[in-house]
Amino acid sequence: xxxxxxxxxxxxxxxxxxxxxxxxxxxxxxxxxxxxxxxxxxxxxxxxxxxxxxxxxxxxxxxxxxxxxxxxxxxxxxxxxxxxxxxxxxxxxxxxxxxxxxxxxxxxxxxxxxxxxxxxxxxxxxxxxxxxxxxxxxxxxxxxxxxxxxxxxxxxxxxxxxxxxxxxxxxxxxxxxxxxxxxxxxxxxxxxxxxxxxxxxxxxxxxxxxxxxxxxxxxxxxxxxxxxxxxxxxxxxxxxxxxxxxxxxxxxxxxxxxxxxxxxxxxxxxxxxxxxxxxxxxxxxxxxxxxxxxxxxxxxxxxxxxxxxxxxxxxxxxxxxxxxxxxxxxxxxxxxxxxxxxxxxxxxxxxxxxxxxxxxxxxxxxxxxxxxxxxxxxxxxxxxxxxxxxxxxxxxxxxxxxxxxxxxxxxxxxxxxxxxxxxxxxxxxxxxxxxxxxxxxxxxxxxxxxxxxxxxx
Amino acid sequence: xxxxxxxxxxxxxxxxxxxxxxxxxxxxxxxxxxxxxxxxxxxxxxxxxxxxxxxxxxxxxxxxxxxxxxxxxxxxxxxxxxxxxxxxxxxxxxxxxxxxxxxxxxxxxxxxxxxxxxxxxxxxxxxxxxxxxxxxxxxxxxxxxxxxxxxxxxxxxxxxxxxxxxxxxxxxxxxxxxxxxxxxxxxxxxxxxxxxxxxxxxxxxxxxxxxxxxxxxxxxxxxxxxxxxxxxxxxxxxxxxxxxxxxxxxxxxxxxxxxxxxxxxxxxxxxxxxxxxxxxxxxxxxxxxxxxxxxxxxxxxxxxxxxxxxxxxxx
Numbered sequence: 001x002x003x004x005x006x007x008x009x010x011x012x013x014x015x016x017x018x019x020x021x022x023x024x025x026x027x028x029x030x031x032x033x034x035x036x037x038x039x040x041x042x043x044x045x046x047x048x049x050x051x052x053x054x055x056x057x058x059x060x061x062x063x064x065x066x067x068x069x070x071x072x073x074x075x076x077x078x079x080x081x082x083x084x085x086x087x088x089x090x091x092x093x094x095x096x097x098x099x100x101x102x103x104x105x106x107x108x109x110x111x112x113x114x115x116x117x118x119x120x121x122x123x124x125x126x127x128x129x130x131x132x133x134x135x136x137x138x139x140x141x142x143x144x145x146x147x148x149x150x151x152x153x154x155x156x157x158x159x160x161x162x163x164x165x166x167x168x169x170x171x172x173x174x175x176x177x178x179x180x181x182x183x184x185x186x187x188x189x190x191x192x193x194x195x196x197x198x199x200x201x202x203x204x205x206x207x208x209x210x211x212x213x214x215x216x217x218x219x220x221x222x223x224x225x226x227x228x229x230x231x232x233x234x235x236x237x238x239x240x241x242x243x244x245x246x247x248x249x250x251x252x253x254x255x256x257x258x259x260x261x262x263x264x265x266x267x268x269x270x271x272x273x274x275x276x277x278x279x280x281x282x283x284x285x286x287x288x289x290x291x292x293x294x295x296x297x298x299x300x301x302x303x304x305x306x307x308x309x310x311x312x313x314x315x316x317x318x319x320x321x322x323x324x325x326x327x328x329x330x331x332x333x334x335x336x337x338x339x340x341x342x343x344x345x346x347x348x349x350x351x352x353x354x355x356x357x358x359x360x361x362x363x364x365x366x367x368x369x370x371x372x373x374x375x376x377x378x379x380x381x382x383x384x385x386x387x388x389x390x391x392x393x394x395x396x397x398x399x400x401x402x403x404x405x406x407x408x409x410x411x412x413x414x415x416x417x418x419x420x421x422x423x424x425x426x427x428x429x430x431x432x433x434x435x436x437x438x439x440x441x442x443x444x445x446x447x448x449x450x451x452x453x454x455x456x457x
Numbered sequence: 458x459x460x461x462x463x464x465x466x467x468x469x470x471x472x473x474x475x476x477x478x479x480x481x482x483x484x485x486x487x488x489x490x491x492x493x494x495x496x497x498x499x500x501x502x503x504x505x506x507x508x509x510x511x512x513x514x515x516x517x518x519x520x521x522x523x524x525x526x527x528x529x530x531x532x533x534x535x536x537x538x539x540x541x542x543x544x545x546x547x548x549x550x551x552x553x554x555x556x557x558x559x560x561x562x563x564x565x566x567x568x569x570x571x572x573x574x575x576x577x578x579x580x581x582x583x584x585x586x587x588x589x590x591x592x593x594x595x596x597x598x599x600x601x602x603x604x605x606x607x608x609x610x611x612x613x614x615x616x617x618x619x620x621x622x623x624x625x626x627x628x629x630x631x632x633x634x635x636x637x638x639x640x641x642x643x644x645x646x647x648x649x650x651x652x653x654x655x656x657x658x659x660x661x662x663x664x665x666x667x668x669x670x671x672x673x674x675x676x677x678x679x680x681x682x683x684x685x686x687x688x689x690x691x692x693x694x695x696x697x698x699x700x701x702x703x704x705x706x707x708x709x710x711x712x713x714x715x716x717x718x719x720x721x722x723x724x725x726x727x728x729x730x731x732x733x734x735x736x737x738x739x740x741x742x743x744x745x746x747x748x749x750x751x752x753x754x755x756x757x758x759x760x761x762x763x764x765x766x767x768x769x770x771x772x
Contacts, residue, residue, distance in 0.1 A: 085739060086738045088741070089738075092528065093527035110740075115528050116528055205721065206719035206721060260613065261630075262615075262633070263722070264632060264633060264721050264722065417739050417740055418740060421735065421739070425722075425723045425724050428723050429722070429723050431633075432630065432633040432634060432635070432721070432722040432723070433634070433722070447546075448546050451544060451545070451546065455541075
């Protein structure tokens with residue numbers, strides 16, 4: 001090899017390495033929006049189910065094909081994945097965040113505060129059904145400036161999920177689930193008396209999920225977690241009612257021994273326990289039921305859902321979509337057209353429901369394909385379809401459905417994740433320390449939450 | 458001009474210097490051509506370090522003084538992020554917990570591998586087998602090790618309490634108690650990481666000349682005296698290096714508390730890195746997360762400087 005060849009090769013190699021690095025660190029923004037050839041507007045959307053969820057993926061892909069056929073000017077580029085806070089900021093910074101992205105109801109407040117979603121106030125005026133969406137749900141996607149930043153597509157409020165089979169075994173009436181926390185305690189005691197590792201009632205206490213559940217439970221007693229006092233937020237949960245609630249948990253854990261010995265649980269832990277038939281009750285949204293049936297090969301007949309014990313209030317959860325703040329007006333318009341067509345057109349629901357029925361997937365719960373997001377005519381249409389096509393024992397879930405009309409759904413507190421992290425400690429205190437003093441835990445948590453929300457405007 | 462220069466050598470040097478530009482540039486070109494591949498590879502490495510290591514470090518420090526939303530331009534906020542951090546009651550808790558973990562890790566995680574290495578060094582049979590057994594946990598992905606131990610620690614049907622229950626022993630709450638959670642994490646970390654440290658100690662032990670032990674034995678030294686007066690002094694340098702590395706590594710503990718306790722119970726296992734993670738990926742406050750990273754960087758920098766000084770002195 002001559003010197004010059006060697007030189008050329010080295011230079012080329014170095015340049016190639018440099019270029020590769022430079023390319024890797026560059027973003028691939030497409031600010032003008034008309035990326036596709038032929039004048040089509042190309043939009044990336046996430047929420048495509050993974051290959052392991054064959055049915056859901058098939059429905060999604062068929063929807064994309066049908067939408068593109070009926071909307072020849074829009075090219076939908078679907079991506080797998082839902083909301084992952086761990087990668088969200090990196091994707092946004094790297095220009096990889098989808099134009100239309102999935103969120104849980106726990107996300108919009110912080111996303112709006114950080115200006116990471118596009119303002120769609122004007123653009124949604126062209127959508128026919130937005131006016132029929134429940135105003136409380138639209139509030140979740142509304143910023144402090146009164147502008148709209150996203151749309152809800154499903155809504156779950158929390159209730160008491162219970163194992164009907166264990167209820168029967170323990171001599172409890174599965175058609176009369178507990179309505180108060182005192183009744184939960186009694187039922188838990190009876191269920192755990194079945195022995196063989198059976199747990200009466202389990203609750204979460206790890207990775208902010210304890211604080212999240214405690215928030216729903218505080219709402220159930222009529223309380224609040226954070227309130228606005230003049231122009232400042234402050235903690236509002238340090239009340240006799242919360243103390244009493246914590247005392248009930250403490251008694252269940254340590255006096256009755258009905259909450260199991262293992263704590264620091266997360267959602268998958270309690271789902272596993274329930275799926276294995278070793279848990280009597282836990283606090284959950286209706287979407288947990290299909291998960292239990294699918295993952296643990298359970299039967300819908302085994303489960304029941306009741307309103308939150310106490311019945312005064314509950315935490316609203318759910319999902320929706322927001323739009324990339326860097327998206328062009330054309331992309332925003334195309335993205336909203338997709339959302340309207342795919343999720344917000346009750347007239348289309350029947351087609352999807354039929355696919356669910358054909359594949360023996362559950363219809364009849366307040367979950368997609370019959371989400372509880374509508375008022376007025378939309379709500380009536382969904383209710384009629386739900387009744388007509390129900391393929392699960394809906395009477396097992398009727399207590400929850402009927403109860404949810406009287407239980408007030410409340411959205412989560414400001415700075416929710418920080419607040420949940422602090423309330424996690426309260427749950428952990430009660431569930432892992434036999435000598436914990438609920439009042440002391442609440443006093444300490446109040447100081448921390450006051451500090452965490454003091455700067456929120 | 459030096460004392461040994463003569464007029465002739467000075468003249469000769471001058472004449473060399475007259476033609477120096479062309480010759481030295483020739484020499485430079487020749488050297489460049491000879492070492493071009495090396496420079497190319499070096500350049501590639503520099504680019505990679507710059508992009509993937511130095512730039513993120515500099516950017517991380519800058520982020521500590523900025524508020525970012527990844528949409529608009531970063532906003533300079535001075536030391537506001539540090540103020541937020543100091544106002545967070547968990548800030549002090551996280552440092553104290555991390556120091557507690559490090560202290561336990563030094564007592565257990567430092568002593569145990571050394572003791573195991575001494576025992577392995579004394580073995581005359583099945584040495585390869587025992588070395589493999591000791592090293593085996595290192596090959597397990599950390600997340601698998603943590604999940605495995607989570608089951609060991611389950612206060613109900615877990616391995617430890619089942620075994621203790623079978624012999625009428627106590628039933629600790631392990632991860633579920635503020636008094637035992639941290640030490641439980643240290644045990645996992647020690648078990649998972651001791652393989653590498655043990656092999657390093659073992660290598661050091663095998664460099665100790667056998668005559669020293671023979672002389673000690675002739676002098677009637679006991680096992681403990683041999684350990685104290687021969688083994689430890691002879692491996693002092695390696696022990697000191699490993700101690701510093703151990704401090705730097707254990708102060709960055711994350712996987713075990715993240716997977717096994719989530720920082721609980723009652724914040725008793727929230728470590729510095731776990732708090733940084735929460736700020737960045739749960740609260741999406743990258744400014745404050747970076748501010749905390751800067752503080753950790755400074756603290757670890759002190760230990761790293763001590764390590765470098767030690768290694769250059771001994772090296």
